[in-house]
Amino acid sequence: MSEATRRWRRGTLVRDRALSASARSVTFAVPDWPGAAAGQHVDVRLTAPDGYQAVRSYSLARAGTDREIELAVERLPDGEVSPFLVDELEPGDEVELRGPLGGWFVWRPGEQRPVQLIAGGSGIVPLVAIARAHAAADSTAPMRLLASVRTPESALYRDELEQLRATAPTRWHYTRVAPPGWTGPVGRLSPRDLEREVIAGSQHPLVYVCGPTGFVEAVARTLIDLGQTADSIRTERFGGT
Amino acid sequence: MMRPLDGNVLAGPVSGLFAFDATSTRAQCDGCGDVAMIAQAMVYGEPMGYVVRCRLCDSVLLVVVERARHRLLSMPGVRWLRVDTQDDGPAGP
Ligand SMILES: Cc1cc2nc3c(=O)[nH]c(=O)nc-3n(C[C@H](O)[C@H](O)[C@H](O)COP(=O)(O)OP(=O)(O)OC[C@H]3O[C@@H](n4cnc5c(N)ncnc54)[C@H](O)[C@@H]3O)c2cc1C
Ligand SMILES: [Zn+2]
DSSP states (O other): OOHHHHSOEEEEEEEEEESSSSEEEEEEEOTTOOOBOBTOEEEEEEEOTTSOEEEEEEEBSSOBSOSEEEEEEEOOTTOSSHHIIIIIOOTTOEEEEEEEEOSSSOBOTTOOSOEEEEEEGGGHHHHHHHHHHHHHTTOOSOEEEEEEESSGGGOSSHHHHHHTTTTSOEEEEESSOOOTTOOSOBSSOOHHHHHHHSOOGGGOOEEEEEESHHHHHHHHHHHHHTTOOGGGEEEEEOOOO | OOOOEEGGGGGTTTBTTBSSOGGGSEEEETTTOOEEEGGGSEEEOOSSOEEEEOTTTOOEEEEEEEOSSOEEEEOTTEEEEEOOOSOSSOOOO
């Protein structure tokens, strides 16, 4: 990795937008930002007045070479960093950023294989970047997104994904509460749900699974049981129990 | 108990230690012989540093510690690392 990636840069919050009651999109202007591939993340470092530092990773919601980077952060009520990023940070405030990072949980426009994206909660963020990059590149590789959320209100980027429906259609799955009139199953993604919604292993898809650790592990295990090969599944565990 | 992360999260802490993205490098586990990307390993995080374990046999592949003035990288369970010099992206394993 180059000097450019290793360096901590200052990012200034230039725009923010509520994505749900507990999540916010935050866009930082970063001078000399080298651009990123879809699926990459940054490390964000905060320093308290007493010198104490905390570093957390956040996925980029958009690939490309803009000098602005968009992150989307879900607040964990007992968290150290996420409540600050969601509730406290104001336009003009600065954080330190390192990146773009990662070369494995990445989708590149030259990739021809069909792509199945599977998100749990805020795990949708890097998958939004991938769906956006796929549309921007006019890729002809089939792409689908399966997004598991607790409730209709907790879905992030619903409008943006609706606009990408022609190139990367999204299927929403609800684990607690479904919208009125919903006839599908409600509850954790079951093996039957995954069998029905996910591109079959016989088509050799690349599968990207992202979200809380427990979600990613359960989905990846089930996919292997359903006949997907372990090395065609790329995972990004966000942490938690 | 904190559940693991994927090797992806190491991209920042090891950046600058190698001339390439170490997370999309293949490594062989000395314990069981499995070959996988570092990104596919399981990572147990902080506060002391990152302990990186084999996805199959749980052997400790790497330990990564990042401090304000130094980084420490130990590779107790890695037999080899293979760097693909042909392309700059991850090929399928
Ligand atoms: C590569 C990568 C990319 C990530 N991208 C994003 C992103 O785009 N958006 C985003 O909101 N988060 C993302 N995360 C998670 C993020 O890095 C932090 O872990 C998260 O914001 C919690 O930090 P915190 O300081 O608020 O909580 P902490 O103080 O670290 O933890 C508070 C409590 O929450 C639990 N916890 C930690 N993480 C999670 C979790 N993900 N789900 C449930 N419980 C958890 C902990 O076990 C602890 O009990 C990503 C993580 C990784 C590794
Ligand atoms: Zn092993």
